[in-house]
Amino acid sequence: MVVRTDRIGYLLDSLPDLFPPDATPFPLALGTNVFGWTVGAPTALEILDVYADAGGRVLDTADVYSAWLPGNTGGESEAIIGRWLARPGNRDRVIVSTKVGQHPDAPGLTRTSIRKAVEASLGRLRTDRIDLYFAHYDDDETPLDETVAAFSELVDEGKIRYPAVSNYTGARLRQALAIADRDGLHPFAAVQPAWNLVRRNEYESDMSPLVDHFGLAVLPHSTLASGFLTGKYRSRDNIGDSPRGSRAMGHLTPGNLRTLDVVTDIASRHGVTPAAVAIRWVVQQQNVVGALASARSVIQLENLLGVAQLTLDDAEMTELTTISQHADD
DSSP, rough: OBBBBTTTTOOTOOTTTOTTTTOOOSSEEOOTTTTTTTBBBHHHHHHHHOOOOOTEEEEEOOTTTTTTSSTSSSSSSHHHHHHTTTTTGGGGGEEEEEESSSSEEEEOOHHHHHHHHHHHHHHTTOOOOOEEEESOOOOOOHHHHHHHHHHHHHHHHHHHEEEEESSHHHHHHHHHHHHHHTOOOOOOEEEEOOOEEEEEEEHHHHHHHHHHTTEEEEBBBOOOOGGGGTTTTTGGGOOOTTTHHHHHHGGGHHHHHHHHHHHHHHHHHHHOHHHHHHHHHHHHHHBOOEEOOOOOHHHHHHHHHHHOOOOOOOOHHHHHHTTTTTTOO
């Protein structure tokens, strides 16, 4: 695994206009799956203001957020973001990332579903283009040729700027890139894998070599392991009322707790939260342009924003990489 600490001057060939070579990307990409679920519109709009004012650039959502909540239909998060984007000057301050394939009204990655979904997302977001449009999950029932071609059409039409994939395997991404190359289509330019200090092997063994080879941009999700890496969940007594507490408990192993101890110790040295250290470890990896994390309040967001002033030295990166090497085995 290649670790990068000096981001200035580093050109990601896949996304030079979103992440220019003369700028260091803001480390925190704001996940908004909680908007319209555990966070109402007034708080969400305040969170967006604070994030953008701090220099944050990437807002990540999906058309399905949060269809699972009784009374919701999907697209609630996009609609809240759309209200914020409609305010004068806000659209050009941020990179808008959303996903397709899971909305009840446009499931899967057929050309028909993708075209229906993108129009709905554009309407909810109140914008004329989506900067990063992710296939949310692979759809093995739809020919990959059809999916790749449909995304490429949207680039040609100016509805999206870059197609991307989330939760794909390396093999399927390689196949998709080969199809784009063969047919002269716009290739997938970014990936959004699950990757954090206690969930490493899946990405690093399968996807990372491919990403490095093609120079793709990486926006990892689940960087705090459902909150486990915040330090809130050290036993089953800590679940409380958090909707993610039960998922965090899945990481409650002796090896992961040792990793969390090192994260907490480094955070104490720097005067930041454990979450900031966990996010920073991800951000300082090759090709990462931002690490996704969400916040349910302005206070939670401000705790995460400490990552913007944090840099881990080589010894700290090595310490974290070593202690977490087999934590999720």
